[in-house]
Amino acid sequence: MIWLLLTVFTPLAGALLLPLLPRVSVAGWLNLALCALSLVGALGLAVEVLLHGSLAGDSFRVDAFNVYLAVLTAFVGLTTAIFSRPYMYYVHSEEKRVSRNGMRLYHSMYQGFLFTMLLALTTDNLGILWVAVEGATLTTVLLVSLYRTPAAIEAAWKYFILCGVGIAQALFGTVALYFAAQHVLPPGANGLSWSTLYAIAPQLEPRVMVVAFVFLLVGYGTKVGLVPLHSWLPDAHSEGPTPMSAVLSGLLLNVALYAVVRMKMLTDAALVHSSTPQLAGHLLMGFGLLTFLVGAISLHRRRDIKRLFSYSSIEHMGLMTFGFGVGGPLATFAALLHMLVHSLTKSSIFISVGHATHIARSQRIERIRGLIRTQPAVGWSLLLGVVAIAGFPPFGIFTSEFLLLVATMQAWPWLTPLLVLGLLVALAGLFRAVQPMVFGAAPVGQYPVRANMLPVILQLAMVLILGIAIPGVLAHWLDQATQLISGRPLL
Amino acid sequence: MNLAALPLLDQAVLVLAAMALFSAFALLAQSRLLSAIHVFAWQGALVAAVAALTGAASGDVNLYISAAITFVLKVLLIPWMLHRLVRRLALERQADPLPYPALTLLAGAAIVVFADWVAAPVAQFEHSATRNVIAISLAIVLLGMLTMVVRRQALAQVLGFMAIENGLFLAAVASTHGMPLVVELGVAFDVLVAMVLFGVFFLQIKDSIDTLDIDRLSQLASSVEQDEDTEPPR
Numbered sequence: 145m146i147w148l149l150l151t152v153f154t155p156l157a158g159a160l161l162l163p164l165l166p167r168v169s170v171a172g173w174l175n176l177a178l179c180a181l182s183l184v185g186a187l188g189l190a191v192e193v194l195l196h197g198s199l200a201g202d203s204f205r206v207d208a209f210n211v212y213l214a215v216l217t218a219f220v221g222l223t224t225a226i227f228s229r230p231y232m233y234y235v236h237s238e239e240k241r242v243s244r245n246g247m248r249l250y251h252s253m254y255q256g257f258l259f260t261m262l263l264a265l266t267t268d269n270l271g272i273l274w275v276a277v278e279g280a281t282l283t284t285v286l287l288v289s290l291y292r293t294p295a296a297i298e299a300a301w302k303y304f305i306l307c308g309v310g311i312a313q314a315l316f317g318t319v320a321l322y323f324a325a326q327h328v329l330p331p332g333a334n335g336l337s338w339s340t341l342y343a344i345a346p347q348l349e350p351r352v353m354v355v356a357f358v359f360l361l362v363g364y365g366t367k368v369g370l371v372p373l374h375s376w377l378p379d380a381h382s383e384g385p386t387p388m389s390a391v392l393s394g395l396l397l398n399v400a401l402y403a404v405v406r407m408k409m410l411t412d413a414a415l416v417h418s419s420t421p422q423l424a425g426h427l428l429m430g431f432g433l434l435t436f437l438v439g440a441i442s443l444h445r446r447r448d449i450k451r452l453f454s455y456s457s458i459e460h461m462g463l464m465t466f467g468f469g470v471g472g473p474l475a476t477f478a479a480l481l482h483m484l485v486h487s488l489t490k491s492s493i494f495i496s497v498g499h500a501t502h503i504a505r506s507q508r509i510e511r512i513r514g515l516i517r518t519q520p521a522v523g524w525s526l527l528l529g530v531v532a533i534a535g536f537p538p539f540g541i542f543t544s545e546f547l548l549l550v551a552t553m554q555a556w557p558w559l560t561p562l563l564v565l566g567l568l569v570a571l572a573g574l575f576r577a578v579q580p581m582v583f584g585a586a587p588v589g590q591y592p593v594r595a596n597m598l599p600v601i602l603q604l605a606m607v608l609i610l611g612i613a614i615p616g617v618l619a620h621w622l623d624q625a626t627q628l629i630s631g632r633p634l635l
Numbered sequence: 636m637n638l639a640a641l642p643l644l645d646q647a648v649l650v651l652a653a654m655a656l657f658s659a660f661a662l663l664a665q666s667r668l669l670s671a672i673h674v675f676a677w678q679g680a681l682v683a684a685v686a687a688l689t690g691a692a693s694g695d696v697n698l699y700i701s702a703a704i705t706f707v708l709k710v711l712l713i714p715w716m717l718h719r720l721v722r723r724l725a726l727e728r729q730a731d732p733l734p735y736p737a738l739t740l741l742a743g744a745a746i747v748v749f750a751d752w753v754a755a756p757v758a759q760f761e762h763s764a765t766r767n768v769i770a771i772s773l774a775i776v777l778l779g780m781l782t783m784v785v786r787r788q789a790l791a792q793v794l795g796f797m798a799i800e801n802g803l804f805l806a807a808v809a810s811t812h813g814m815p816l817v818v819e820l821g822v823a824f825d826v827l828v829a830m831v832l833f834g835v836f837f838l839q840i841k842d843s844i845d846t847l848d849i850d851r852l853s854q855l856a857s858s859v860e861q862d863e864d865t866e867p868p869r
Binding site: 351 | 753756757769773776780783789792796799800803806807810811814815817818821822824825828829832833835836839840843
């Protein structure tokens, strides 16, 4: 319990405290310290859950599924904070793109964003989940427009409107769910508690549940970046500050997908005796596959490096959604592992990209050239990150994609060629853009920048270890989550 | 359905909900911003009245609190903030006519039919008045989305956004006698923060692009990808 409070409320305290600090450099360090404290809390929570099983209370529920995402969230929050401190200081003091008040807003909203993410993950109340996910939009929307350029304001407006409308659908779905629960539960019971709902799910009216699930999928799916509601994602990633892109891709999309999967678990349990027991899974598969293919094709002919990698995020979110849709222990395990490795890899890539844009003083791909000559550390980390995200062995994404392909071959063999084709198209799109950026001739007058590569090294090393041999503790942990979601353990 | 056979309270709720639906259509078609803000305030008042009536019927104190929050937020505070913004941005005289009024209103009517169809599964275990209110609230949500799609004025889009919230609140009150209070408070807080953010945005958009016409906000998809000279100033 104490660990939970430490994890979730440290960022809230940070969000309230950091804007009061006048010194930008101190705020950067404090931001980092708060993230570390939150990570300590999350690790303590994880140990507690692993030793004693899941924790449940009036308003929170921590089980194997969400505790691993909470640790991931706190960890990526910390590594991105390590990167963001010198990066944002440079943007503030050298480039002068952000004023001092802008920096106060930035630090406050960074912590506020982490708070909403951790709250969404640990709460048991579906209403609070909605409020937290909407809160995540509100905390990040001003960060997307932080640079105040017309393009940034346009991106933020689009993000705000599209996510606001999308997430409203999720609230309607939540109301419908609550409505279905009220006809089963005795008066006074908490009809929005996920644990309560899951226990009585087989009695919920299937037809109302279908309506509720469709609304919930559209709503949270907007935040996952599912096609056709994905158009906010590349804009928000490309126009906002780079640390923001790293946490949006690494954390927000995961949390939204987490919400979708929780709803799928409820819907599956409610539809078990109806004529369409697999409906939720089929919907996820359809949207996931479409998103995956559209994302892979969109990787070609990009001009902006951050837009390139945001389309890569769309592609990978599609793959995970597809995996959860296929269901079964193997596909679920693969999707869970993919959430983990994608999050680590993609946030490390955005960190390299941040340094690369500072070296080239541009986000345009054709102006970023010869990174490996100018600053080998940045060039290599970008190259290795892309090798990992494209799914080459021995990195962890290869493992999860391979498992997912095997699961697809078992359940839906005729969909496998589509997946392989999409992966190849994505690979070609990525390398076509990245090869000249890393190896091309460096323009005259391009100098190295101060870069702290520790987060990148740490994250890529973890992805590498996950690709070579998943540690037993972690495999067991993911297996528990698999059992929760699909009903059967894999190992 | 025999409306006269329903209890008086259900009849009142139905009438209020129908008026809220009418106001959603008015919001869709009203081209003058100030009038549209007034329509939005009326819609908020109708929804708050539904909550208060339901509270009176069930004796639930939470519903009175929800109704009071809605009244303060959606009838007084947000319309007042929007009024101030309109005056500050000097938009009082600006009209934003619909491009295809007949087509848009027909689409709105189609949305109402669709909402009625979606709400059909509810009918079997709930008496018909509730089912109708759910259908109406879904229609208000979807009409709010339509408003956001067809209107070009940023302020009109915000009104559509807030109308969606009204529809959701109506759905929660009518079908479930309100969500738990903590959720209502969270949603109200989010709406308030969203409104403040919208205000900040208007000033930013006005400063950088010098108009609130959303059609001007279409540079990213096209030019950033193709043109050479859209690099943001450094």
